[in-house]
Every structure is written in C-alpha cells, then in structure tokens.
Amino acid sequence: MSDAPVRRPGELTARELLRWTWRQLTSMRTALVLLLLLALAAVPGSVIPQEGVDSLAVTRWKDQHPDLTPIYERLDLFNVYDSVWFSAIYLLLVISLVGCIVPRTAVYWRALRAQPPAAPRNLSRMPDSTSYETDETPEAVLAHARAVLGPRSFGRGHRLRRVPTSSTEKADDAVSAERGRLREAGNLLFHLSVLVVLAGFAVGGLLGYQGGVILVKGSTFGNSLTQYDDFNPGGLFSPDQLDRFAFTVEDFHVDWLTEGPRAGMAQGFEADLSHYTDDTESRDEYTLRVNHPLTIENTDVFLIGHGYAPVITVRDGDGEVAYKGPTVFLPQDASFLSFGVVKAPAAEPQAIGLEGLFYPTFANVEGDPVTLMGDDLNPTISMLAYSGDIGLDDGSPESVYVLDKSNADQLRDAEGDPLRLDLQPGQTQQLPDGLGSVTFEGVEPWVRVQISQSPGKEVALIGVVLALIGLCGSLFIRPRRVFVRARAADGGGASTLVEVAVLDRSGNAEVDELLSDIVSALRGPRPETSAEEKDPS
Incomplete structure (x- = not known):
C-alpha cells in the first residue's frame, strides 16, 4: 500500500x-x-x-x-x-x-493587434439590427460598406476586418468593423495612475521631511534641526539634505470679518517675510499667504496658522527682571481665546510660574469673562500664579506650554483665595509675600509655518493627471462593433438582402440613432470615383 x-x-x-x-x-x-x-x-x-x-x-x-x-x-x-x-x-x-x-x-x-471578429451567422438575433433590400450586387454593397465604415469615413471611423487576399481563404459575405478599443486603455491608464500616485507619496514619505515652527513677529528662523518645534523626517532622509536658508517675519496682517454670522473670525491672513540663502548676499521679500507657499530651492514654506503672544515681564523680589518677552499663547477656539504658560526659574527668592488665558477682545457677559472676537481690540490676560518647584530643577526637557504644578505652591490673595492676575496692556500687579511683580507690556502676533520637502509631489501630480485622462477615456469612449452582411435575397432575382447590426459593448448606450445613420449612409448616393482612382498611372 x-x-x-x-x-x-x-x-x-x-x-x-x-x-x-x-x-x-x-x-x-x-x-x-x-x-x-x-x-x-x-x-x-x-x-x-x-x-x-x-x-x-x-x-x-x-x-x-x-x-x-x-x-x-x-x-x-x-x-x-x-x-x-x-x-x-x-x-x-x-x-x-x-x-x-x-x-x-x-x-x-x-x-x-487582433482583427475585429467575424460577423455572427444570424445578425437578426442581435438586439439592435435591421435589414433592407437593394438592386446592387452584394460585392458593391460590401465595398460601399467598407467606405462608409472605414477609418476616414463616418465620423471617426472604425477598424475593419481584413479582406481575404489568398485564393485559399474563403471570401467573407460581411463587413466587420470595430471602434472604441481605447476604452480599455483608459481603464488601464486609470489603474496605472493609482500606482504612480502611490509611488509619488512613497518617494515623498521616504526622502522628504515635514516640520513646524511658531515664530513671533520680528523673529528669524534658520533652517537647522535645532530651530524646529517638531520635525518628522522620512525613513531615508538625512539632515545633510536640509537647504541652507533663513527668513525673518517682518510683519503680519489679518483681515477680520466685521459683519454677518461669522463676524469676528479671520477672513484671511498673510505674513511679510524677508529671506536669503548662503549663496545670496541680499534679502528677498515675499508675502506668505495660505496656499501660496514660499519655495526656496527644494523646500516649501507654508503659512498654516496664527495667534497672539502677550509680552509679559516678571520681576522677582529684588526687583530684577527674571523673565521678559513675548510668550506664545495657543488658541483654544475660533475666537482666539488662548492658553499660555510663563516660567521664571531665575526669580529670587523662589521660581515663579504663571498659567492662564488671553482674551483678545475681553468682555464681561453676565459675570462671565468672554472674548467677543479674534481681533485684539481689548486684550486682557487672566492668570494664576505659582512659586517654588515648577519642574525645571532636574534639567529634564519639558514643554514650554505645560507648567508642572505638582510640587509648586499656588499664590493666594489676602482673603485666602487663589491669586488671579487680571491685566491689560501697561498694567502691573504685585505678587504677595514680596515675591515680585508681573507686568503686561503688550501683544505681538505669531505665525505657525510648516516647512517641508516633498520630492515625490511631481510624480503624484503626473499620476493625478493620468487618472483624469484615463477616467475620461473610460467614461466617454463607447466601444462598439458594426456588422454589414450582403447576400442574394431568398426570393431570387437580382435583389440583395442587406443586414446591418450594431453591438454596443459598454452596455449602456442607445444605438438606434447610430444604426439609422449607418443604414442611411449605406443606402445613400455613391461617391464619384476620380480619374486618378480609375487610372492610377
């Protein structure tokens, strides 16, 4: 077994x-x-x-x-x-x-490369067919059908089945014509374009990078890894691929809506930049807008957001400046109500930390503080104060937008309630226990820019264009076959029975009008033959 x-x-x-x-x-x-x-x-x-x-x-x-x-x-x-x-x-x-x-x-x-198929044996069984009788010979009818359906006739023409040239081949009693073969080419091109788009994204994901940084008006960015707030390189990206350039945010403008249901929201914003590279001695000016990036060599700079940076000064108990400068506050909603943190670890006798909100257009509505719109028409900060260990002593990296309050003491007012600093530009408030003071100097705008290299974007664009071409071809090209058979009528005599059938291969087109036009062309007058065609010599 x-x-x-x-x-x-x-x-x-x-x-x-x-x-x-x-x-x-x-x-x-x-x-x-x-x-x-x-x-x-x-x-x-x-x-x-x-x-x-x-x-x-x-x-x-x-x-x-x-x-x-x-x-x-x-x-x-x-x-x-x-x-x-x-x-x-x-x-x-x-x-x-x-x-x-x-x-x-x-x-x-x-x-x-193949020929159109031979005509079916019984054309009358096809869904779109007709027939008529004529006094012409079958050979004359078929010759005229080839002229009507040929590549240079009847609209854009058809490809015809080859006429037998050898005596051993059986002569056809029908003309087979076909058109619309490019429809399948459109389908193939569309699917190939998907591959091209995927390849473009893959190239960009492997060889490119994307990073972001927040810049206050007047600050300068140099294109190095240390300057980025966040940086996401591709798998094959090397820091040596970074283009050497720098730019400065010279000014910033916002167009605010003042009427309608969206009043108070930003309609548009733009930043005026001056930029230069290592190879140029002079600076070039550029107005950076949404969807209008600045291109420097192989790098694109996009404007993707904006906000406010209140200028805050913190003085310690000795009257020395422990912290001063614009502090980035992050917007929390469409009205630009923003949250921010201030850290003054060098303050004496204790480090000071602040966290709270910035109101661009402050208003008190039924006892609740709100901001009426995003424009800084009535800027106000409202912050809580802490002292002691604010999480910077161990030297570990920590986000500038997070204040570690786990080991800090919250400052309180004379009534024992949490001390809240409510300040407008130019105002100063003293901290209890001689810890110092906080001054709200003013407001500066900031912009968030995205800096990226996308080496595969041209490939992806080509793929998208190919997809549109292929989609148009597959939608608008109608593949069809036309068959014309001519043979002696069953009743005898000199009459010829002509059968015409049209087959729409897409399955969703009306061909009655087309069939009628073909029959009309076949039964119409014959074109006159020129002298050159009669005697080529």
Whole structure:
C-alpha cells in the first residue's frame, strides 16, 4: 500500500492554495476594496491630530482625553501614515494593482493587434439590427460598406476586418468593423495612475521631511534641526539634505470679518517675510499667504496658522527682571481665546510660574469673562500664579506650554483665595509675600509655518493627471462593433438582402440613432470615383 496522504474532495495543496490566494489578491474586486480601505484608513489622520503635522495639537488632545490616549497610542492613531496597519494596506494595494494591471495589459495588447471578429451567422438575433433590400450586387454593397465604415469615413471611423487576399481563404459575405478599443486603455491608464500616485507619496514619505515652527513677529528662523518645534523626517532622509536658508517675519496682517454670522473670525491672513540663502548676499521679500507657499530651492514654506503672544515681564523680589518677552499663547477656539504658560526659574527668592488665558477682545457677559472676537481690540490676560518647584530643577526637557504644578505652591490673595492676575496692556500687579511683580507690556502676533520637502509631489501630480485622462477615456469612449452582411435575397432575382447590426459593448448606450445613420449612409448616393482612382498611372 502507498503511504501517500489521501486528499479529501475539494482539499487544496499548498501550491494550489497559494495560487488561489494570489488570484484573489490580484483581482480587480480586491484592488477596489483595498483602495476603499486605504481611503477609510486615512480618515483618522485627518480627524485626529498627527505627531508629524502638529505635535502641539497632539499634546492638547492628550491632555483633554486622558482615558482615550492609551488606546489611541496603542493603535498608532497619532501617527497614522507611519503605522504598521496603514503600511500593510498600502503595500497590499500596490501588489494587487501590479498583479491586476500586468496580465490585463498583456491581454489588451493581444486584443489590440487582433482583427475585429467575424460577423455572427444570424445578425437578426442581435438586439439592435435591421435589414433592407437593394438592386446592387452584394460585392458593391460590401465595398460601399467598407467606405462608409472605414477609418476616414463616418465620423471617426472604425477598424475593419481584413479582406481575404489568398485564393485559399474563403471570401467573407460581411463587413466587420470595430471602434472604441481605447476604452480599455483608459481603464488601464486609470489603474496605472493609482500606482504612480502611490509611488509619488512613497518617494515623498521616504526622502522628504515635514516640520513646524511658531515664530513671533520680528523673529528669524534658520533652517537647522535645532530651530524646529517638531520635525518628522522620512525613513531615508538625512539632515545633510536640509537647504541652507533663513527668513525673518517682518510683519503680519489679518483681515477680520466685521459683519454677518461669522463676524469676528479671520477672513484671511498673510505674513511679510524677508529671506536669503548662503549663496545670496541680499534679502528677498515675499508675502506668505495660505496656499501660496514660499519655495526656496527644494523646500516649501507654508503659512498654516496664527495667534497672539502677550509680552509679559516678571520681576522677582529684588526687583530684577527674571523673565521678559513675548510668550506664545495657543488658541483654544475660533475666537482666539488662548492658553499660555510663563516660567521664571531665575526669580529670587523662589521660581515663579504663571498659567492662564488671553482674551483678545475681553468682555464681561453676565459675570462671565468672554472674548467677543479674534481681533485684539481689548486684550486682557487672566492668570494664576505659582512659586517654588515648577519642574525645571532636574534639567529634564519639558514643554514650554505645560507648567508642572505638582510640587509648586499656588499664590493666594489676602482673603485666602487663589491669586488671579487680571491685566491689560501697561498694567502691573504685585505678587504677595514680596515675591515680585508681573507686568503686561503688550501683544505681538505669531505665525505657525510648516516647512517641508516633498520630492515625490511631481510624480503624484503626473499620476493625478493620468487618472483624469484615463477616467475620461473610460467614461466617454463607447466601444462598439458594426456588422454589414450582403447576400442574394431568398426570393431570387437580382435583389440583395442587406443586414446591418450594431453591438454596443459598454452596455449602456442607445444605438438606434447610430444604426439609422449607418443604414442611411449605406443606402445613400455613391461617391464619384476620380480619374486618378480609375487610372492610377
């Protein structure tokens, strides 16, 4: 007896299972499903703040949702486009498209070189057909049909089935014509364009980078790693690829809406920059606006946000300035109510920390402080004060937008309530116990810019253009076949029965009018033959 294992009915071998898996993966249905999954997988990246785009927004989100943060971190939802599951969908889609396009291209190439098929035996059974009788001979009818349907006649013309030239070949009693073969080329081009777009994104993700920085009016940025607030490089990016340049935020303008339901919101904003590179001695001027980036060599600078930086001075108990300068406050809503932190670790006898809100246009509505609009028409700060250990003594890095109050003492007023500093520009408030004073000097605007290199964006743009071309071809090109058969009528005599049929291969077009036009052209007058055609010599 043989020791070979017995296969159950329907059981697949390992090779057959791999072949079945490959066929399923490379089917057009699977490619469409994976494309839909990729689109759905990108949704969290546009809804949830991303580490590589805005780390400050990620920090705020984590502070506001402490229960969801561990789950989101485990699922890599703060870094969607670099996650394992997103990359797996991406790679499977690429494999599926390649495995789908290559065989279809080979089949299409063979079909493109093949002749139109011979006419069916019974044209009257086709859904769109007609017939008529004429006194012309079948040969004359077929010759005229070739002229009517040929490449240079009847609109854009058709490709005709070759006429037998050898005596051993049976002469056809019908003309077969076909057009619209470029429709499949449009389908293939569309699917190929998806690959091109994916390749462009992959190149940009591997060789490019994206970083962000907040700059107060008048400050200068030099393009080095230490200058960025957040920096997200590609897998193959090297710091040597950074272009050497610098720019200064000279001025900033905001156009505020004053009427309508959106009154108080920013309609548009722009920043005036002066920039230079290591190779230039003079500065160039540029007005940076949303969707109008500044391009310096291979780097793009985008304007993506703005806010306010109150200028605050903190003096310690000895009257010395422990902290002074514009402090970036982060907007919390559309009215630019902003949150910020001030740290003065050098203050004597104790370090001083402040945290609170900035109101661009302060108002007291029924006892509650609010800001009426984003424009700084009535700027006001309202902050709580702390002293002692504010979390900077151990030398560990800490966000400038977070104040560690775990070991600090909150300052209180004479009634024992938490001390709140409510100040407007030019006002000063003393701190209790001789710890010093806080002065609100004024307000400076800040802008947030995104600086990036995207080496694959031209490739992605080409892919998008190819997709539009392919989509237009697949939507507007109507593949069809036309058959004209001429034979002696069954009743005998000199009459000829002409059968005409049109087959729309897209399955969603009305061809009655086309069939009528072809019949009218076939029954119409014959074009006169020129003397040159009669006697080419």
